[in-house]
Amino acid sequence: MKHELPIVHALQRHLDRTPISWHVPGHKNGTLTHLPDFFKWDVTELPGLDDFHHPEEAIADAIALLQKVYGAKASHFLVNGSTVGNWAMLAATATRGERVYVQRNSHKSVFNALEWLRIEPIFLEPDIHEETGISGHVSRETLKEAFTKYPGGVGVFITSPTYYGEAADITSLVQLTASHGLPLLVDEAHGAHFGEAFGVRSAFELGATAVVQSAHKTLPALTMGAWMHERFSEKMRRKLQRALQAFQTSSPSYLLLASLDYARSYREQWTVRGMSEVQASHNAFIEALQRFDHMTVLRFDDWSRMTLTYEGYSGDSLLHALRAVQLDAEFALGDHVVCILPLRPLAKSEQNDWVHRVERAIQMMKSEGIPLKRYIEQPIMGKIQVSALACSYEQLEQATGMFRQLDECIGHVSLETIIPYPPGIPLIVRGERITAEQVLRLRHYQTVAVHLQGGEQLQRGALRVIEEGFEG
Numbered sequence: 263m264k265h266e267l268p269i270v271h272a273l274q275r276h277l278d279r280t281p282i283s284w285h286v287p288g289h290k291n292g293t294l295t296h297l298p299d300f301f302k303w304d305v306t307e308l309p310g311l312d313d314f315h316h317p318e319e320a321i322a323d324a325i326a327l328l329q330k331v332y333g334a335k336a337s338h339f340l341v342n343g344s345t346v347g348n349w350a351m352l353a354a355t356a357t358r359g360e361r362v363y364v365q366r367n368s369h370k371s372v373f374n375a376l377e378w379l380r381i382e383p384i385f386l387e388p389d390i391h392e393e394t395g396i397s398g399h400v401s402r403e404t405l406k407e408a409f410t411k412y413p414g415g416v417g418v419f420i421t422s423p424t425y426y427g428e429a430a431d432i433t434s435l436v437q438l439t440a441s442h443g444l445p446l447l448v449d450e451a452h453g454a455h456f457g458e459a460f461g462v463r464s465a466f467e468l469g470a471t472a473v474v475q476s477a478h479k480t481l482p483a484l485t486m487g488a489w490m491h492e493r494f495s496e497k498m499r500r501k502l503q504r505a506l507q508a509f510q511t512s513s514p515s516y517l518l519l520a521s522l523d524y525a526r527s528y529r530e531q532w533t534v535r536g537m538s539e540v541q542a543s544h545n546a547f548i549e550a551l552q553r554f555d556h557m558t559v560l561r562f563d564d565w566s567r568m569t570l571t572y573e574g575y576s577g578d579s580l581l582h583a584l585r586a587v588q589l590d591a592e593f594a595l596g597d598h599v600v601c602i603l604p605l606r607p608l609a610k611s612e613q614n615d616w617v618h619r620v621e622r623a624i625q626m627m628k629s630e631g632i633p634l635k636r637y638i639e640q641p642i643m644g645k646i647q648v649s650a651l652a653c654s655y656e657q658l659e660q661a662t663g664m665f666r667q668l669d670e671c672i673g674h675v676s677l678e679t680i681i682p683y684p685p686g687i688p689l690i691v692r693g694e695r696i697t698a699e700q701v702l703r704l705r706h707y708q709t710v711a712v713h714l715q716g717g718e719q720l721q722r723g724a725l726r727v728i729e730e731g732f733e734g
């Protein structure tokens with residue numbers, strides 16, 4: 263299959279003219295920097311290079327190729343990651359004050375979008391894998407419960423796959439949402455590589471209404487490069503387009519667009535046979551890791567991603583030990599580390615080298631690492647599967663609140679959002695009534711030094727909460 267790269271070729275044609283830049287950006291085709299050549303590719307929307315917000319030439323051709331690969335009638339390039347895709351999907355689906363059913367362990371971009379767009383969330387707690395404490399997916403039962411307890415929503419928003427690589431049962435959720443006449447929006451940030459060749463179907467192929475994918479997370483695209491596929495109604499698509507124009511820059515990076523062009527082409531070259539060879543090499547590597555005593559390697563649907571635990575040690579200790587042997591994993595939480603492997607065949611020599619490095623990391627961790635007290639995560643909302651915010655966004659905006667020590671916060675409404683980062687999934691959401699489970703988990707994260715975003719006085723063990731009775 264030949265590489266069709268409309269944006270890359272338009273840029274190449276442009277550069278072949280050896281142009282002199284009298285336009286933005288200020289590095290003038292890279293002549294004002296000593297950094298490598300890629301600055302040359304950072305141009306603006308010049309003749310022949312199309313218009314990002316009104317594509318008719320190279321960008322339109324690249325979008326047509328993208329649509330073909332993902333079997334979509336409408337796709338959109340995103341130059342601010344899945345973050346902007348999540349904002350735009352929500353803006354297209356709901357207007358101010360309307361209700362949307364949202365998976366509780368969504369990425370922080372979703373909570374930001376809900377608050378700033380003033381969309382009322384009804385949170386859906388995912389099921390938790392009992393053994394590991396790892397979050398799974400929202401069940402049909404939970405979604406049905408939400409429809410009954412909080413009727414009148416205009417859409418459902420879920421995340422699939424999880425950070426751990428587990429895909430939701432999209433077919434069954436599509437059936438359920440369609441029977442209620444609701445669109446199913448899917449944050450598939452970690453699934454741009456899904457499709458027939460990889461062996462796991464994308465949520466879009468399975469009938470979801472709109473799907474956002476961070477091409478940069480698993481395909482060879484530059485950071486922030488993402489795309490969206492959708493089958494919205496004409497009316498919703500118009501709204502989506504207005505949202506994308508409003509939320510995205512008017513100066514899209516051609517470096518980024520060219521990398522999206524390339525990532526699509528890379529993904530397009532895959533065949534079922536070729537990918538099964540890649541998978542076999544990944545399997546061989548994982549089997550070798552499983553031979554270490556006390557090491558558990560978990561894999562869900564996405565076989566290119568693995569979750570490692572080493573009995574008795576925290577994920578953080580393991581992450582640091584791996585770093586010391588130059589193996590940089592994605593993130594650590596609780597007792598585990600998530601690793602995202604390259605989507606290419608792993609050579610035997612490479613596998614052997616990695617296995618030896620892991621062995622050295624384990625030895626190092628045992629001599630220096632701090633053993634972990636067994637801890638299994640609990641659902642953050644306790645036994646509550648479906649919940650709403652405890653107060654309106656207007657109340658949140660007006661409240662000043664006060665700092666309370668963590669244990670005293672239980673039962674009060676939080677004015678702060680606390681986010682373990684990565685993965686960027688809020689533990690406590692602004693406006694939520696704080697549960698004992700959240701405080702327990704927060705304390706545990708502090709003990710094992712998880713990096714937390716938010717919480718002005720969290721270091722001193724306090725959170726800002728609304729003093730009910732004193733404030734509206």
Ligand SMILES: Cc1ncc(COP(=O)(O)O)c(C=O)c1O
Binds near residue numbers: 344421449452486
């Ligand atoms: C599930 C999920 N959704 C959305 C995002 C945001 O993606 P991006 O970095 O492409 O904006 C992330 C980033 O980590 C994520 O993990």
